[in-house]
Amino acid sequence: MASSTPAGPDGPVPAPPPVRAPTAPRGRHRLRSAVAAVLIVLAVLLTPLAVVAAWSESEITDPDRYVATMAPLADDPAVQAAVTDRVTAAIVERLPVESLVSDLVPGGAPLLDALLQRLGSALDSGVTGLVHDGVQRLVQSDAFPAIWDELNRSAHAAVDRALTGKGGGAVEIRDDTVTLDLAPVIDRAKQALVADGVAAADRIPEIHTSYVLVRSDQVDNVRTLVRLLSLAGYWAAVLAAACAVGGVLAAVRRRRAAVAAALGVAAAAGLLGLGLTAFRAVYLDRLPAGVDQDAAAAVYDTLVRYLRDAVRLVLVLGLLVALGAWLSGAGRSATAVRGLWQAGLGGVRTAAGRMGLRLGPVGRFVHRFKAWLCWVAVGAAVLVLLLWSHPTALVAVWLGVALLAVLAVVELLDDPGAPAGPAKEVGP
Known part of the structure; x- marks a missing residue:
């Protein structure tokens, strides 16, 4: 049986030791x-x-x-x-x-x-x-x-x-x-x-x-x-x-x-x-x-009564933050929900494209800076809540709805543009 070890001029070359992925200490x-x-x-x-x-x-x-x-x-x-x-x-x-x-x-x-x-x-x-x-x-x-x-x-x-x-x-x-x-x-x-x-x-x-x-x-x-x-x-x-x-x-x-x-x-x-x-x-x-x-x-x-309003506000904010953190995760359920969201908005974008709507540079800009735009929207919602004089739970809910609408617009405008075609061979 032939050996799988490669041979060099001075004999077989030993195989290199396996490379282990670096792991952080458990402690x-x-x-x-x-x-x-x-x-x-x-x-x-x-x-x-x-x-x-x-x-x-x-x-x-x-x-x-x-x-x-x-x-x-x-x-x-x-x-x-x-x-x-x-x-x-x-x-x-x-x-x-x-x-x-x-x-x-x-x-x-x-x-x-x-x-x-x-x-x-x-x-x-x-x-x-x-x-x-x-x-x-x-x-x-x-x-x-x-x-x-x-x-x-x-x-x-x-x-x-x-x-x-x-x-x-x-x-x-x-x-x-x-x-x-x-x-x-x-x-x-x-x-x-x-x-x-x-x-x-x-x-x-x-x-x-x-x-x-x-x-x-x-x-x-x-x-x-x-x-x-x-x-x-x-x-x-x-x-x-x-x-x-x-x-x-x-x-x-x-x-x-x-x-x-x-x-x-x-x-x-x-x-x-x-x-x-x-x-x-x-x-x-x-x-x-x-x-x-x-x-x-x-x-x-x-x-x-205003103390109760504050309690409701913190309760609603906690639930909204927990929901947002869960939906942005890599879990199977969260991924499925995001898939439905993207598929639905993608269908709307496709239908708009068939009717002649072309996003052009806007779509490519949104696609390039999509993550930044989403974080800016989240930061703006948080800033409005902090600057609001005596916000209530209803204010938090409407801010959540507004944020969701902005994120939907960003998703709709996300268009990477037409993929580049294969390069043509230039003959002599």
Whole structure:
């Protein structure tokens, strides 16, 4: 049998040793995976903190945001009823009934005393009803939302002091209760009563009474927590994003790490949303018996509505990022989805070409810089989201749709041009 080893002038030449592909040390891969896992877990754990901190910073530093948060309460029937009862009680308590009756009875003090003794509780009930009707008309009128906004705008300056426990201003924290001073509403109610013919209301002194916004035995703890979160501000969100990006960059399989990080962040936001719902039930169950449950629920839902919007935004963003990272991968399912996408758009491009549409230099330019154009589109979408003032989940969805449309246009314009034909042989 002939030997397969080639022969040289000095005998058989030994075969060269097999060349092995260079491999990174396993220890290095394990270290990178461990660092990536730690950073991604930190990003997931920081997500609820970052969402709440950004919401706290926005509510405290932006007066317009705070007024917009509280504005829906002016039209809530339960809150209108609670404010009406509180303002009515404060006015009736200080309304000079003797002066009110003397305006109607010109017979002097003896007749007035006799009338007051005979009427008794009926007079008190009648006066209360008269004041209640006047206050209710004010609270249910179109003018009340403006009064409510003015009250909350002036109260915003005191929110920071209230959160630090110093008190003062229109918002105060006393013991386990956060209250809002209704003096401006009472003043407008007195003016309305005078306009309705109750001249004695003009002699009521300035009244400061409170409307309970929040009542809980955990107010002090929540106040401290909110203060810390407001100090953290948007830096908590920056730290969470940095941990997520760092974890993806440190990972050996970055695309898989990106999917895991995005889904983890979305899950953390979802858990925060569930926690807000659970805390709502616990908070309402622990309220004292005399507190209006409907009004308390309306106040809670209004205070956290922008926080819920932030939760939905992070949840949607996480799902969109995870979907994009998965679709750009090399998996069988992702490849099949991309194939359907490219085949569908390719069919449209082919049909357009049959109708005489030629892309020419544009198609060749897009084909050459297709990857760059796609990344520019993604970067533009991210920039718009970052510059958007208080984006919502709906904004994120529409940005995703717009990005998808841009990517579809890029795919449609991708035309490498006609392939070059074989070179002709030049004879002698």
